[in-house]
Amino acid sequence: MVLLTLMAAITVGVVRLRNLFAVVVLGGIYSFLMASVMIVLDAVDVAMTEASVGAGVSTVLMLGTLYLTKTEETRPAHTPLLPLVVAGITGIALVYGSFALPPFGVADAPIHMHVAPYYLENSLRDTLVPNVVTSVLASYRGYDTLGETAVIFTAGIAVLMLLKGRRDVKPGPKRKRVRR
Amino acid sequence: MTVFAAASIAVLVALFLAVVRALKGPTVFDRVLAGNSIGTGAIMLLALFGFLTERPEFLDIGILYALLNIIGTLAVLKFFRHGDLSHPGGEEPSEN
Numbered sequence: 001m002v003l004l005t006l007m008a009a010i011t012v013g014v015v016r017l018r019n020l021f022a023v024v025v026l027g028g029i030y031s032f033l034m035a036s037v038m039i040v041l042d043a044v045d046v047a048m049t050e051a052s053v054g055a056g057v058s059t060v061l062m063l064g065t066l067y068l069t070k071t072e073e074t075r076p077a078h079t080p081l082l083p084l085v086v087a088g089i090t091g092i093a094l095v096y097g098s099f100a101l102p103p104f105g106v107a108d109a110p111i112h113m114h115v116a117p118y119y120l121e122n123s124l125r126d127t128l129v130p131n132v133v134t135s136v137l138a139s140y141r142g143y144d145t146l147g148e149t150a151v152i153f154t155a156g157i158a159v160l161m162l163l164k165g166r167r168d169v170k171p172g173p174k175r176k177r178v179r180r
Numbered sequence: 181m182t183v184f185a186a187a188s189i190a191v192l193v194a195l196f197l198a199v200v201r202a203l204k205g206p207t208v209f210d211r212v213l214a215g216n217s218i219g220t221g222a223i224m225l226l227a228l229f230g231f232l233t234e235r236p237e238f239l240d241i242g243i244l245y246a247l248l249n250i251i252g253t254l255a256v257l258k259f260f261r262h263g264d265l266s267h268p269g270g271e272e273p274s275e276n
Contacts, residue, residue: 025211028252029202032215032222033195035245039226039238048241055219056248060255067259 024062031055041104045133064163184232191228195221212256219249 031054038047102110119136129135137145195218202214223242230238 021208022205022211025208025215025256026202029199029215029218032219032245032249033199036222036225039229039241044238044241048244051222051245051248056251059252063255063259 021066024059024066027062028055028059031058061159061163068163181232184228188225188228188232191221191224195225212253215256216249216253219245219252223249 031050034054035047035051038044038050119132119140123132123135123140124130127135127139129139198214198218198221202211202218205211205214223245226238226242226245230236230242
């Protein structure tokens, strides 16, 4: 709860600040707080992804983008009233929808009734992989994961090509490798 | 157990103070430093929460967080020093 309050404060700061460099730093802070919330919710793997992608790689990529653009945000050309109303209505709808969710951590929630028992019982025999999550990701949903990896690889290549666009101005050795 | 709970609350307070500094910070360096200490505080919170729920395996994830924290801070500092992430760095007279 405290962490969520801090995250809300950070979000307000991100919206209000005009210096994009400070916004990048605040984004990293937001990701670390989000990862802490994930850990408290017992989703350690999601927290690890959030920390590595949000706090690590996103900061680096945003800084590379700042090098290509200016570091001050221009004033918006129109009033933010209509976007605020739309965002507020969406938020209310989401909160209303969350009332229908089962309580946190209940064992007989619908998501635990579908295929999860089958995976838990048969994944070792089917795939010979001791970790159930790994077997689901890499074997049962192998093609799905392959497609995801292809998409992310393509996006990574595109981002690297964009970021090294000024190589001709300032030649140098290889830039620092950014790994996901 | 009580010790871990009290320490967690203390770390939360420290996180709050760091967030206040990151939001108010007059210079960018204050924000960078606050971001770094928030990363450290998150690691502390992670380790304490692991012991609080009697799963000290969370320490491994804490080590990973520490590595990521270093990457972020290094990128920020390199951006300041050279204004460019692809700069080779290394030996260079400090004229700026």
